Each structure stands twice: as structure tokens, then as C-alpha cells.
Amino acid sequence: xxxxxxxxxxxxxxxxxxQDFSHEGxxxxxxxxxxxPGFESSNPYAVAGSLANQTSPPKYPSPxxxxxxxxxxxxxxxxxxxxxxxxxxxxxxxxxxGWELDRCVGQTGSIPRLGFRAMCLQDSPVGIRDTDxxxxxxxxxxxxxxxxxxxxxxxxxxxxxxxxxxxxxMQLGPVAGPLGRTPEGGRNWEGFSPDPVLTGQMxxxxxxxxxxxxxxxxxKHYIAYEQEHFRQTSDAESxxxxxxxxxxxxxxxxxxxxLYLWPFADxxxxxxxxxxxxYNQVNNSQACQNSYILNYLLKGELGFQGFVVSDxxxxxxxxxxxxxxxxxxxxxxxxxxxSGDSYFGAxxxxxxxxxxxxxxxxxxxxxxxxxxFYFVDTNAxxxxxxxxxxxxxxxxxxxxxVGEGYTEINGHVNVIADHGALIRDIGSRSTVLLKNVNNTLxxxxxxxxxxxxxxxxxxxxDGPNSCSDRGCDNGTLGMAWGSGSANFPYLITxxxxxxxxxxxxxxxxxxxxxxxxxTAMAALSRRANASIFFANADxxxxxxxxxxxxxxxxxxxFWQGADAALSTxxxxxxxxxxxxxxxxxxxxxxxxxxxxxxxxLWAGVPGQETGNSIxxxxxxxxxxxxxxxxxxxxxxxxxxxxxxxxxxxDVPQIQFTEGNFIxxxxxxxxxxxxxxEFGFGLSYATFKYSNLRITxxxxxxxxxxxxxxxxxxxxxxxxxxxxxHLFPSNFTRVPLYQYPWLNSTDLTKASNxxxxxxxxxxxxGAQNSSARPIPRAGGAPGGNPMLYDILYQVEAxxxxxxxxxxxxxxxLYINRxxxxxxxxxxxxxxxxxxxxxxxxxFHVDITRRDVSSWDPVMQDWFxxxxxxxxxxxxxxxxxxxxxxxx
Ligand code: NOJ
Numbered sequence: 001x002x003x004x005x006x007x008x009x010x011x012x013x014x015x016x017x018x019q020d021f022s023h024e025g026x027x028x029x030x031x032x033x034x035x036x037p038g039f040e041s042s043n044p045y046a047v048a049g050s051l052a053n054q055t056s057p058p059k060y061p062s063p064x065x066x067x068x069x070x071x072x073x074x075x076x077x078x079x080x081x082x083x084x085x086x087x088x089x090x091x092x093x094x095x096x097x098g099w100e101l102d103r104c105v106g107q108t109g110s111i112p113r114l115g116f117r118a119m120c121l122q123d124s125p126v127g128i129r130d131t132d133x134x135x136x137x138x139x140x141x142x143x144x145x146x147x148x149x150x151x152x153x154x155x156x157x158x159x160x161x162x163x164x165x166x167x168x169x170m171q172l173g174p175v176a177g178p179l180g181r182t183p184e185g186g187r188n189w190e191g192f193s194p195d196p197v198l199t200g201q202m203x204x205x206x207x208x209x210x211x212x213x214x215x216x217x218x219x220k221h222y223i224a225y226e227q228e229h230f231r232q233t234s235d236a237e238s239x240x241x242x243x244x245x246x247x248x249x250x251x252x253x254x255x256x257x258x259l260y261l262w263p264f265a266d267x268x269x270x271x272x273x274x275x276x277x278x279y280n281q282v283n284n285s286q287a288c289q290n291s292y293i294l295n296y297l298l299k300g301e302l303g304f305q306g307f308v309v310s311d312x313x314x315x316x317x318x319x320x321x322x323x324x325x326x327x328x329x330x331x332x333x334x335x336x337x338x339s340g341d342s343y344f345g346a347x348x349x350x351x352x353x354x355x356x357x358x359x360x361x362x363x364x365x366x367x368x369x370x371x372x373f374y375f376v377d378t379n380a381x382x383x384x385x386x387x388x389x390x391x392x393x394x395x396x397x398x399x400x401x402v403g404e405g406y407t408e409i410n411g412h413v414n415v416i417a418d419h420g421a422l423i424r425d426i427g428s429r430s431t432v433l434l435k436n437v438n439n440t441l442x443x444x445x446x447x448x449x450x451x452x453x454x455x456x457x458x459x460x461x462d463g464p465n466s467c468s469d470r471g472c473d474n475g476t477l478g479m480a481w482g483s484g485s486a487n488f489p490y491l492i493t494x495x496x497x498x499x500x501x502x503x504x505x506x507x508x509x510x511x512x513x514x515x516x517x518x519t520a521m522a523a524l525s526r527r528a529n530a531s532i533f534f535a536n537a538d539x540x541x542x543x544x545x546x547x548x549x550x551x552x553x554x555x556x557x558f559w560q561g562a563d564a565a566l567s568t569x570x571x572x573x574x575x576x577x578x579x580x581x582x583x584x585x586x587x588x589x590x591x592x593x594x595x596x597x598x599x600x601l602w603a604g605v606p607g608q609e610t611g612n613s614i615x616x617x618x619x620x621x622x623x624x625x626x627x628x629x630x631x632x633x634x635x636x637x638x639x640x641x642x643x644x645x646x647x648x649x650d651v652p653q654i655q656f657t658e659g660n661f662i663x664x665x666x667x668x669x670x671x672x673x674x675x676x677e678f679g680f681g682l683s684y685a686t687f688k689y690s691n692l693r694i695t696x697x698x699x700x701x702x703x704x705x706x707x708x709x710x711x712x713x714x715x716x717x718x719x720x721x722x723x724x725h726l727f728p729s730n731f732t733r734v735p736l737y738q739y740p741w742l743n744s745t746d747l748t749k750a751s752n753x754x755x756x757x758x759x760x761x762x763x764x765g766a767q768n769s770s771a772r773p774i775p776r777a778g779g780a781p782g783g784n785p786m787l788y789d790i791l792y793q794v795e796a797x798x799x800x801x802x803x804x805x806x807x808x809x810x811x812l813y814i815n816r817x818x819x820x821x822x823x824x825x826x827x828x829x830x831x832x833x834x835x836x837x838x839x840x841x842f843h844v845d846i847t848r849r850d851v852s853s854w855d856p857v858m859q860d861w862f863x864x865x866x867x868x869x870x871x872x873x874x875x876x877x878x879x880x881x882x883x884x885x886x
Contacts, residue, residue, distance in 0.1 A: 053254070061323070101338070123486075130487070155426060161415070179259065187551070350751050423606075453569050469485045475493070665825065
């Protein structure tokens with residue numbers, strides 16, 4: 001069905017690394033005249049989910065950074081810096097030194113001549129990975145559940161400050177890919193929500209928060225990285241699968257723009273300094289060498305001014321990736337950790353010398369990297385790197401993997417500051433109250449006997465950090481597993497925190513923390529006045545499996561044998577309160593309808609203060625105001641999407657045929673009743689919605705962008721002779737380390753790369769340095785600035801009709817009016833704090849982008865010639881106020 005076409009590429013001899021040029025992706029005649037099942041339309045290509053429109057056409061050359069607008073000062077400094085550099089020094093900025101060969105999970109080369117130390121790139125999106133005296137913040141999915149932009153910013157800033165204190169230059173996060181196409185997706189929790197608007201807002205705020213601390217971000221993983229299975233051949237092989245390339249996420253241009261690219265547009269607009277390309281292929285072209293997604297969408301249409309860094313071993317070629325838009329390879333090694341060779345490094349030096357990579361392209365890579373560095377003013381204060389990812393011992397090897405450079409390697413610098421209070425607050429503000437019969441909650445602590453149940457309420461008895469990268473589900477779920485983990489400085493369990501509250505209030509407390517102890521649980525729950533049961537569901541990154549879950553979850557049920565234990569407790573206690581710690585949706589229909597379950601809370605993955613956070617909500621110290629950032633369906637099949645668990649070919653093909661219809665868009669489309677809908681969440685207060693006002697602003701019509709770039713600039717002396725690039729004499733090399741220097745003046749031998757001289761291809765136009773047209777939907781970071789013009793202002797009145805002060809998140813949804821558009825899509829929200837018997841105003845600015853649809857033929861946004869409706873309410877299905885955007 002899909003052919004991999006190489007027409008349009010020119011043969012070119014003498015590329016330094018000539019692998020994988022054939023993987024240019026699905027393209028051919030764009031938009032062939034086909035129709036497909038279920039849709040009758042004169043323009044079928046405008047329909048999300050179209051198989052006919054899954055293309056990654058070649059797009060060259062790679063756009064050079066313009067450095068205008070907010071980026072002007074950073075580009076001025078970056079250009080001045082790069083102008084001083086030699087060829088090797090530029091290459092050093094682009095190439096990691098190798099896995100476990102320096103202290104950070106990724107480290108560039110340095111420029112000693114100018115006193116510029118290596119850049120330290122470090123996970124992770126919940127706190128600093130692989131060190132000590134750091135905090136563990138709530139996961140991204142919890143931030144989304146707060147629906148509070150201020151929380152996203154504050155958490156980002158707190159994390160950024162901690163990274164700064166350890167000498168880290170770039171935090172590897174935040175995450176908007178995976179978006180959450182399937183609820184089972186292993187890394188959804190690292191990101192925010194399957195809704196692109198909610199994710200986009202939280203992503204942008206997180207980026208600005210982290211960068212406000214003088215730390216660069218890597219907005220990841222770009223793009224359509226929606227499952228762990230088959231993301232890398234090495235992971236797949238370790239689990240016994242036989243695949244030859246990473247899976248290909250196949251999606252059409254409408255789905256790309258309206259769903260998966262949307263939050264990245266917000267991230268780029270917010271000033272993201274780097275974007276990490278993902279492991280998967282997109283339309284059968286590796287994400288890190290896919291010229292359509294990197295050159296055209298990201299650097300062209302979205303006007304991205306920072307740099308593209310590969311995911312770790314996500315680089316599959318040198319020259320072709322560079323020409324397709326990759327600027328930095330991490331951790332630097334070639335196709336295996338500590339392979340001793342690199343697709344960049346010396347091979348890049350050779351490729352510039354033999355003309356395969358134009359000098360302007362290397363200059364652009366270096367300028368983009370340094371512009372990111374200056375954009376956040378990284379060097380205003382730049383502590384030394386004072387930790388090692390590979391050991392928390394005080395003394396160890398600088399070049400850990402090869403055992404060289406024994407020194408004091410960890411300063412154990414405490415960067416926690418007062419972040420515990422923030423973490424506790426985010427934990428409680430992200431807890432969603434789903435059920436609360438007869439005001440069961442809040443408890444007052446004076447219930448005669450309070451009992452807490454479940455393995456998820458207690459500790460991991462081996463220690464909170466005992467499982468490497470949290471690759472187990474023992475005790476309470478404060479964090480899920482993978483590179484998105486960090487070491488806990490401490491972990492307050494629900495058992496501890498609830499016990500403290502009850503004893504302080506004068507009550508009596510017991511707990512039973514082993515889900516296997518059914519008899520004991522039955523006995524205790526018969527006596528208890530309030531039984532609080534904790535259950536969880538975990539997932540993580542695909543290099544670790546837990547209980548047969550290869551990153552992605554195998555099901556949407558509870559882990560740790562919680563179902564049987566919960567059944568027992570609920571059968572014996574008429575006041576059973578269920579608390580769920582989970583990475584995403586779990587099936588709750590049965591528990592929702594259970595007569596003895598009086599309350600249900602979803603608390604997500606809350607970080608180190610988890611126990612305190614949940615106790616704050618249970619006992620009313622915090623009035624819950626969070627809302628579900630995803631749909632909780634009654635059945636797994638209701639979502640209409642799933643993980644591809646077994647390869648359907650040598651290169652697994654994942655068809656995003658559902659188009660835009662993921663999560664609530666799918667439930668609405670198919671009229672399926674969820675257990676709890678997207679956006680749902682109760683409070684101890686109640687709110688009334690009234691008085692919708694829609695104001696149309698007088699805004700000029702959309703004008704497609706029509707400008708050109710400059711010609712590609714070069715900086716400093718960019719004409720290099722091939723003789724001056726040998727290793728300095730008497731230079732002592734660290735084994736396996738990546739250097740930019742050459743072994744020989746004979747370029748065919750210079751990098752010791754056996755692939756030299758293999759047939760190489762340079763795509764047509766890839767070396768063209770002339771001024772190039774900017775896409776009509778482009779023109780500035782985030783896309784055509786007119787997309788962000790405010791077309792309407794919508795307001796509504798929200799009244800707190802309860803007796804307690806509370807927080808409510810009014811939500812605004814739009815129907816774009818097209819025949820195939822989702823029933824409703826989130827476009828606005830605000831977390832409002834409202835005193836009892838008072839009213840407040842909910843205000844949303846509706847932009848042109850908010851009411852627009854993507855036309856893949858025109859390659860631009862357009863507005864449907866149809867009635868566009870607006871809905872305001874407290875969830876995606878409780879929308880009392882409705883109007884028309886006239
Ligand atoms: C692979 C993961 O996909 C990415 O998120 C992480 O930043 C790198 N490894 C580095 O650990």
C-alpha cells in the first residue's frame with residue numbers, strides 16, 4: 001500500500017556517512033483522488049484520518065535561523081560567539097561526547113580556548129534524574145489536572161532552579177509527545193493531556209517557567225511518539241520482537257496540524273530553546289531525519305529559532321539527518337551506546353570538508369544552539385556541573401564508562417529549597433473529586449475509627465528509590481518509571497499523612513497495607529467508620545518492563561491486586577472511599593456504581609508529598625478544584641484507539657486512522673457515555689453558570705505570509721582546508737569518546753568510518769543557500785502571527801452557590817462547523833477562586849487559530865463557511881451556556 005520513493009533525490013558521491021538515505025518517507029503524488037469509507041466529500045483530503053494523505057514529502061534546504069523578534073539579542077550574541085570558532089569547535093557544540101563518558105546524560109564537547117565548558121543536558125520532566133538532594137515534582141498529568149497555568153509555570157520554575165543549581169544547562173522536558181492517543185500509552189503521564197489545547201497551554205507555561213531560571217528546555221518528543229512498543233529496535237529485541245526499524249506513526253496532514261503539532265506550536269511560540277525529535281518514524285521517515293517535520297513544519301511553518309536535538313540514539317544517519325534539520329546528536333554515539341563512532345563528530349568535520357554538508361548549515365546548527373543558550377541567559381550564572389548521573393558516590397570516574405579520571409564527582413548540592421510546599425500544593429490542587437455521596441468528604445478526623453487500606457497507601461519497603469528508574473510498582477505510586485523519573489529525597493506516604501491527621505484530631509487509626517491480606521482487610525473494614533482504599537496503575541518508558549507491561553499498560557485495570565482487596569473492603573464497610581493513583585484512565589464504572597463506595601478521588605502521580613496532598617483534600621484543608629485531563633471510559637474499547645502490541649511487519653505500521661478523534665472527541669463522535677468525562681471534577685462547593693456574552697472584535701482579514709528569508713549566512717572563517725584538522729599532537733584521548741578531529745588528511749580515512757565512500761545521496765535543493773520562501777502559514781515562532789489575532793471575547797458569570805470558598809474551572813468548547821469536525825473541542829479555560837455567594841467573570845479570548853481548520857492542499861488554515869458554536873460549562877458534557885460565533 002505504501003511505497004518508499006526515492007525519486008527526486010540526486011546521487012552524490014563522497015558523503016561521510018551515507019546510511020539510510022532511502023528513508024525519505026511516504027510521498028509521491030500528493031493528495032491522489034481517492035475516497036475512503038465513511039466520508040463523502042468533495043475534498044476528502046481535508047478530513048482528519050485520511051489514509052490517502054499520510055505523507056512526509058522531502059523539504060529542503062533546512063531553514064537557517066532568522067533571529068528576529070524576541071530572538072534578536074540571543075542571535076546577535078550567538079553569531080558573535082560562533083564567528084570566533086574553528087570548524088572543530090563548531091562541531092563540538094553539535095555532538096555529544098558519548099554515553100556515560102561525561103557526567104550528564106548528555107554532554108556536548110567544550111571550547112576550552114574560549115573558556116566555554118561543555119553543555120550539560122539532563123532528564124527529567126519531574127525533577128533532576130539520577131542524583132540526590134533534589135525534589136520530585138508532580139507529573140505532567142497532574143499539572144494538566146489543575147487546569148492552572150500558574151501552577152505549570154511555578155512548577156517549571158522550581159524544576160528549572162533545581163537544574164540550575166546542579167550545573168545543568170538544559171532540562172530534557174517538558175513533554176507534549178506522547179499526547180495521549182491511547183490511554184495505555186506508557187509515557188502519557190510525563191506529558192499533560194490528550195487535548196492539544198490543554199497540553200499546549202501547560203507545555204508553554206512549563207517552558208517559560210523552566211527557562212525563567214536560566215535553564216534551556218528540550219520540548220519533546222517530536223512527534224507522534226504515541227507508544228513504547230517498537231519505538232526502538234533495541235528495546236523490541238530485548239523483549240524478543242524482531243523488527244528492522246522503529247515503528248512508523250502514519251498520520252495525515254490535518255491530524256498533524258489540528259492535534260499533534262498544535263501544542264508544539266504553543267511551545268515554539270513560548271520560546272522553547274530546543275526540540276527533541278522522537279524515536280519513531282513519521283510516515284516511514286525517521287523522526288530525526290524527516291525533512292517534512294523538521295525543515296518544513298518545525299523550522300519553516302512554526303518558525304522555530306532554537307535547535308533540534310535527537311532523542312538518545314534517535315539519530316540514524318549523519319549527512320541526511322543534518323540536511324533534514326537535525327542540529328545536535330545525543331548522546332553522540334553512532335547506532336549503539338559506546339560504539340566509539342558517531343554520525344556527527346569527526347564525520348561531520350569530514351562532511352563539511354568534502355562539501356556534503358555546506359558550511360552555512362554547520363554555522364546554522366552552531367548558531368541555533370548558542371542562540372538557545374543566550375536566549376535564556378544560561379551563562380548569567382553557570383555553576384560547575386556538581387553531580388554525576390552514574391553514581392551518587394562522592395568520588396568516582398569523570399569518564400565513568402571507561403573508568404578514567406578518578407575525582408570528587410558529586411558535591412551533593414542541596415537544591416530543594418522550599419519546593420516541598422509547592423509540590424504538596426500542586427498535589428492537592430491536582431486531585432480530582434469524582435464522587436462524593438451525601439458530602440462524605442471532607443472527613444473531620446474525629447471519625448471513631450479511620451482505616452487505610454491498600455499496597456498503594458504504604459511505602460516500598462526496600463526504599464523509595466530501590467528500583468532503578470522506578471521500574472517497579474511497590475508501595476504508593478509517587479512517580480512512574482523510565483528516564484522521566486528522579487530520586488525521591490523522601491516520600492510521605494498516605495499511611496503516614498492520614499495517620500498524622502487523625503491522631504492530631506483525636507481519632508483512632510489503623511492501616512492494612514498488603515493487598516494480599518484479604519482476611520485482615522475484611523476484619524478491619526468491618527470495624528471501621530471510614531475506610532480509605534488506595535489503588536494504583538503504573539506505566540513507563542519502554543526499556544523497562546514491569547509485570548509484563550513493556551512500558552505501555554496491558555490493560556486499564558488496577559495493579560497490585562487491588563481489585564480483590566477493594567471488593568473485600570467495600571463489601572464490609574458502608575463508607576469506603578477510593579483514592580486512585582494512576583498514570584492515566586482506569587476503569588471505574590463498577591466502583592462508581594458500588595453502593596458502599598461513597599467517594600472516589602483521582603490523585604494521579606503526585607510526587608514526594610503525595611500523602612500530605614491527599615490528606616489535605618480528604619480533610620478539607622484544600623477544597624478540590626481539579627478536573628480530569630482525560631476521559632475515564634467504561635470500557636477500554638470505548639476509546640477506539642489502542643497500542644500496537646505485536647509487530648504487523650518488519651517495520652511496524654501504526655495507522656492513525658481515527659484522525660482527530662481521540663479521547664473525548666471519540667466519545668462524543670460515537671455518542672458513547674463515559675464513566676467520567678473529560679473536564680469533570682467536583683468540589684466541596686457548588687457553582688452556577690449564567691449570562692454568556694460574546695463580543696466580536698473588529699479584526700482585519702487573514703493574510704497568508706508571503707516573505708522570503710535572507711540568503712544563508714556564514715559566520716567567521718568558513719572556508720576550511722582539509723589539512724589543518726588533525727588531532728593535536730600529544731593529545732591523550734579518552735577511549736570511546738567523540739572528538740571532532742581527524743586521523744588523517746585523507747578524508748576517506750579521516751574519521752575511521754568504514755561507511756565512507758558508500759553511495760550517498762544529497763536531496764535536491766538541500767545545499768541551496770539562496771533566499772527561500774517562508775510558508776504562508778508561517779512567519780514567526782508559532783506560525784503566522786495573524787493566527788493569534790483575537791476574533792471574539794467570550795464571558796460568562798460563575799457563582800459559588802455553596803457554603804465554602806472553592807475553585808472552579810469553567811471550560812469553553814467550540815464546534816468549528818465542518819462536516820467532519822469534532823462535536824466539541826476545548827478552546828479556553830481558567831481556574832477561578834470564588835468565595836461563597838459571590839460571582840466572578842470567566843473570560844476567554846478566542847483566536848483565529850481557535851476557529852480555524854487545516855487545509856492540506858492550500859497548506860494553510862481556513863475558517864469553515866458554517867455556523868460555529870460555543871459552549872461553556874463545568875466539563876465537556878455539562879455545558880449549560882451555548883451561543884454562536886457570528
Ligand atoms: C530517552 C528518552 O526517550 C528521553 O525522553 C530522554 O530524555 C533520553 N532518553 C535521555 O535519557
